Amino acid sequence: MSISEAESVVMEVLWRQAPRxxxxxxxxxxxxxxxxxxxxxxxxxxxxxxKAVKAEREGRRYLYMPKLTREQYVSQESKGLLDRLFDGRIAPLVAHFSEQRKLSRKDVADLKKLLEELGDDQL
Known part of the structure; x- marks a missing residue:
């Protein structure tokens, strides 16, 4: 499911509070x-x-609720970005961001911690 930037603005409202x-x-x-x-x-x-949202009639108006969770959306968008721009690989993505924007010490520490937590069984 592809959601446009404008549609994602509406989805953000519904993810914060629904029905609306x-x-x-x-x-x-x-x-x-x-x-x-x-x-x-x-x-x-x-x-x-x-089918990203559903609607229920309430009197003369409709109330909208998300069917697609924010987590599902972020996962789809992240995978799409990786596949389109970085051949599905994470390392070139991190390298790109480190070249474009200076990684803070906290960013580097968080990345190191994540790699340690992944361990050899996920590599």
Whole structure:
């Protein structure tokens, strides 16, 4: 499932708190995104078709809830990034970030700790 950047803004709202109506989503992200009600409803309809969200009718409105978890989304996006840009390998990704942005001592310590925790059985 491919989720656009705009759709991910809506998903972030729903991951923080659900269920939410289109109006509630618009109130939260509309002003900073420059979105109108029609934009939010279009994004919700696209997410419904992708089965990333579900909707339940409450009176005259619909309440939306995520079906796709944030963890599932992050996993899909991470794998896609690795596959597209780094041949599915993590080391070139880390090397790229260390060249583009200076890794802090804490970053390096966290990476070392992670490698130690993985141990030989996962390598």
């Amino acid at each position: 109506s289109a109006e509630e989503i618009l109130a939260e992200v509309g002003p900073q995104q420059g979105w109108q009600e029609g934009t939010v409803k279009s994004l919700l309809n696209r997410l419904l078709k992708k």
